[in-house]
Amino acid sequence: MFKRGTGGGTKAIGDAAETRALAWLEQRGLTLVQRNYRVARGPAARGGEVDLILRERDGTLVFVEVRSRAGSGFGGAAASVTGTKQRRVVLAARHYLAGLATAPPCRFDVLAIDGGQIDWLQGAFDAG
Numbered sequence: 852m853f854k855r856g857t858g859g860g861t862k863a864i865g866d867a868a869e870t871r872a873l874a875w876l877e878q879r880g881l882t883l884v885q886r887n888y889r890v891a892r893g894p895a896a897r898g899g900e901v902d903l904i905l906r907e908r909d910g911t912l913v914f915v916e917v918r919s920r921a922g923s924g925f926g927g928a929a930a931s932v933t934g935t936k937q938r939r940v941v942l943a944a945r946h947y948l949a950g951l952a953t954a955p956p957c958r959f960d961v962l963a964i965d966g967g968q969i970d971w972l973q974g975a976f977d978a979g
Contacts (some may be wrong), residue, residue: 899943
């Protein structure tokens with residue numbers, strides 16, 4: 852169990868997972884466009900966030916949700932990307948794309964880290 856103020860909280864763990872995921876994806880030829888892109892809906896409503904936005908060599912824009920779990924129990928990291936989470940990622944992606952002159956081909960990936968195992972689920976969900 853982590854104690855407050857020790858640097859081992861949920862945000863620190865999530866940031867470390869995103870850093871690991873980014874390095875792993877860059878080794879596979881993707882280039883970082885933006886990290887932690889957030890959009891708010893309003894004072895009372897939750898908005899959306901994309902952990903990593905990267906570009907494939909072919910120009911495809913990849914919106915990546917990073918999930919990390921100590922182990923694969925309860926379905927593992929990938930199973931934690933619920934329909935609600937997917938909708939929030941799509942909301943943020945649409946907002947991001949609205950700021951571009953032309954929308955490139957896009958996809959939504961999940962990078963699941965279960966302990967030491969990394970699974971890259973390309974096209975894990977769509978904007979539909």
